[in-house]
Amino acid sequence: MPWIQLTVSAPEKHAPLVGDMLQGNGAMAVTYRDAQDNPIFEPPLGELIYWQETLVTGLFPAETDLKPILANLRKSSYFKDELQYKTDALEDKDWEREWMDNFHPIRFGQRLWVCPSWRDIPEPDAVNIMLDPGMAFGTGTHPTTALCLEWLDSAEVAGKTVVDFGxxxxxxxxxxxxxxxxxxxxxxxxxxxxxxxxxxxxxxGVAERLAVYLPSQQPELQAELVMANILAGPLQELAPVISAFVAPGGELIMSGILERQVPAVQAAYNKEFDFSPVRVSEGWVMLHAKRKH
Incomplete structure (x- = not known):
C-alpha cells in the first residue's frame, strides 16, 4: 500500500514528545534522525540520545488527512515559533525485494568472501561465507567486522582453537x-x-566444529586466538574475563573501538599483552595483541 510521511523539525528536548504526538494521531511508525546528519557513537547503556535539532518522521497511510494532525501539533506549547514540517509520498514497493537488492557479495583481503544466499558466488574457489543480513548480529558491512575479517584473511589460523567472544x-x-x-x-x-x-x-558446513555458550555456561579454556568485536566499554570492563581465554603466546583481536578510545582499551590489557600497530577504518579501530609468556 502507498504511504505518506510527515516530518517535523523539533528541538532535542521535545523530540520524544513530538514522536508520541504523531503516534497518538495514528502514525504507523515513528523515526528520528539528525537534521545535520551527525552520528552518535556508543551512547550510554539504556540511554536514548536525540540531536540538538531532530527530524521526527511519522508514517501514515496515503489516504490520511494530515490537516487535523498539523492543527493538533500547532496547538502544542512546544512550537512557540512556526511549525516546520514537510510531507513526502512513498510509492507502493516490494520493500523486501528492494532491501535484498542492496546487498552484494563482499571480499575481505585476498581470498575471503561474504555472500548473501540470493546472489551468485563471484569466486567459487575462494573461501566463501554464506551469510544473509539479519538482526544486526554482524554481516561484514560494518568497518569493525570488516577489519577483523581482513585480518583473518591474512592470518595463519590453521589447526588453532578460536574463541569468538560476543x-x-x-x-x-x-x-x-x-x-x-x-x-x-x-x-x-x-x-x-x-x-x-x-x-x-x-x-x-562447520557446525560440528563450533560450540556456542551463554556466559554462565561457557567452559574454562585457553585458545590460541581470541576475537572480541564488541564495544570499548565492555572490552575494558571484561578485560580479566577476555584475557583469561588467551593462552600464553596466543593472539587477541579486539574491535568495536573508536580511535579516541584506543588508549583506555590498551591500558586495560597492557600488563599481559604486547600490542601491534592499530588498524583503522572510517574512524573505527582493530587492535591486535599477543599475550606475554
Missing part, C-alpha cells in the same frame, strides 16, 4: 573455521545470537 552471527568464528581453524567456541549474552551462529555454521 559472537553475534558467528561470522568471525565461521570465517576462522573455513580458513582452517580446528575448532571454535562462540559466546554471547543473547540467546538469539547463539541460535543465529549455530544456523549460520550449519549453512556453511
Amino acid at each position: 559472537c553475534g552471527s558467528g561470522i568471525l568464528a565461521i570465517a576462522a573455521l573455513l580458513l582452517g581453524a580446528k575448532q571454535a567456541i562462540g559466546t554471547d549474552i543473547d540467546q538469539q545470537a547463539l541460535i543465529a551462529s549455530t544456523a549460520n555454521a550449519e549453512r556453511n
Whole structure:
C-alpha cells in the first residue's frame, strides 16, 4: 500500500514528545534522525540520545488527512515559533525485494568472501561465507567486522582453537573455521545470537566444529586466538574475563573501538599483552595483541 510521511523539525528536548504526538494521531511508525546528519557513537547503556535539532518522521497511510494532525501539533506549547514540517509520498514497493537488492557479495583481503544466499558466488574457489543480513548480529558491512575479517584473511589460523567472544552471527568464528581453524567456541549474552551462529555454521558446513555458550555456561579454556568485536566499554570492563581465554603466546583481536578510545582499551590489557600497530577504518579501530609468556 502507498504511504505518506510527515516530518517535523523539533528541538532535542521535545523530540520524544513530538514522536508520541504523531503516534497518538495514528502514525504507523515513528523515526528520528539528525537534521545535520551527525552520528552518535556508543551512547550510554539504556540511554536514548536525540540531536540538538531532530527530524521526527511519522508514517501514515496515503489516504490520511494530515490537516487535523498539523492543527493538533500547532496547538502544542512546544512550537512557540512556526511549525516546520514537510510531507513526502512513498510509492507502493516490494520493500523486501528492494532491501535484498542492496546487498552484494563482499571480499575481505585476498581470498575471503561474504555472500548473501540470493546472489551468485563471484569466486567459487575462494573461501566463501554464506551469510544473509539479519538482526544486526554482524554481516561484514560494518568497518569493525570488516577489519577483523581482513585480518583473518591474512592470518595463519590453521589447526588453532578460536574463541569468538560476543559472537553475534558467528561470522568471525565461521570465517576462522573455513580458513582452517580446528575448532571454535562462540559466546554471547543473547540467546538469539547463539541460535543465529549455530544456523549460520550449519549453512556453511562447520557446525560440528563450533560450540556456542551463554556466559554462565561457557567452559574454562585457553585458545590460541581470541576475537572480541564488541564495544570499548565492555572490552575494558571484561578485560580479566577476555584475557583469561588467551593462552600464553596466543593472539587477541579486539574491535568495536573508536580511535579516541584506543588508549583506555590498551591500558586495560597492557600488563599481559604486547600490542601491534592499530588498524583503522572510517574512524573505527582493530587492535591486535599477543599475550606475554
